[in-house]
Amino acid sequence: MQPWLVQHQLLLSQQLEQGRLAHAILLAGVAGAGKLSLANWLVQVILCRQAQKNDQGVLVPCNSCKSCRLYHQGSYPDFLTLASDSKHIGVDDIRRISAFVEKTAHLGKNKIVLLPMAEKMTTAAANALLKTLEEPGLSCVLILVSDDLDMLLPTITSRCRLYDIRPLSGQALLESLHREQTQENVFANVSQLPELTDEQVQKQFRQFTACLLDFLIKRQNRAALLALLNENTYAFRWLEYMLVTMVRSQYNWLCWSALSGKLVDAAGQGGASGDVQGDDIGQLPDTESIWQIYQLVVGCIKQLKSMVQVNAAYLSEKLLVDIEARLDK
Ligand SMILES: [Zn+2]
CATH class of the missing domain: 3.40.50.300 (P-loop containing nucleotide triphosphate hydrolases)
Structure with a gap:
């Protein structure tokens, strides 16, 4: 159970x-x-x-x-x-x-x-x-x-x-992962993204995840990622979702490479051609970095929600700078 x-x-x-x-x-x-x-x-x-x-x-x-x-x-x-x-x-x-x-x-x-x-x-x-x-x-x-x-x-x-009935998600999921240090039971379908039933939104999601992977792994596509964060209603939620997925992957690398392979494949029309193998995806940042990046994202989302007048564009730009600084450590 x-x-x-x-x-x-x-x-x-x-x-x-x-x-x-x-x-x-x-x-x-x-x-x-x-x-x-x-x-x-x-x-x-x-x-x-x-x-x-x-x-x-x-x-x-x-x-x-x-x-x-x-x-x-x-x-x-x-x-x-x-x-x-x-x-x-x-x-x-x-x-x-x-x-x-x-x-x-x-x-x-x-x-x-x-x-x-x-x-x-x-x-x-x-x-x-x-x-x-x-x-x-x-x-x-x-x-x-x-x-x-x-x-x-x-x-x-x-x-x-x-x-x-709500499965764990977000912070609660991460806490349970840190507590239990086991992959048992955490691979339930934790974060439903109901908006993905819309074909158009699904396309944007693929674009977003491809950009995010490029940014985290190769430090590329920063401008495109920033634009998506500023323009797409769902982008912050997707960012949080992807990071949670990455932390989960610590416990099951295959799960992650399968997922990212699929995503890169799906978004691949403009990028790499042919079959995308796990090796082509490159190395993700280590878990500790992902965890800290996740904290940065959560903090940023909190700020966006709590401030009445907030310069969202400034905050997302600052977030990416902070993430880069974290990756360069
Ligand atoms: Zn009985």
Whole structure:
């Protein structure tokens, strides 16, 4: 289980033990945040008859009682989940859920419904689900999972208890890296850049990363990088994202060279031709320098945000000068 899920496990364990677990639960967060593994854990501790708390206070299924055995065989009768490979979740799917909910539980415990990719529900399906959610005396726990909260009807979200699952990012990620000194669990999809769904923005991102790599490795393209920092709304966020990726790469060099290879390749039309090999990328600054550059960037972003009247162009120029000074040390 990813480290950032433990706090949610702890909360859900307490709520389950105290009989305060909501009947409609919504696990929301970016792709890669581990929502489904959290959901599967929750299903199992709800149905297990002998779940015990571990040292951290998190309930752990026994894996040997009748319920656990049936669950592992995929034949626990009071659990229903929808396969999420279809394009959308329609009214018929929700009718299956309603019929399941209305039946008496075979094993006398709660019935559990897991609905991954809940945002795929059509409006009609969501309205049908609302009726089920409003059914009085429901002896059923309904777990919705979604990458995209905005796609869900507000009438659905307002009836669910929301658990906002956020992987570590930025400062918290770096701190955890320094603390743990291990590559375990940190390669989740930590920094989603949702703006990259726009093709135009994606092109700018590639341009930006190519410039940044040139600047950090070969001390070239400074003017172009400065222009991007001044003109592109996302540039500072991308800068922060790239530096975090680089620090992560300390723990997995292959991961970094694969990523940078891809980026250089993608941006390569104007630059090097042909296949870009890992060796052509050159040496990145060492981790300590990257870490310090990251601190410079974070400081600069803070200044940009906190000052009412600020000469942004001056600050970005100063940032690049500071970074160069750092690289020359
Ligand atoms: Zn069990």
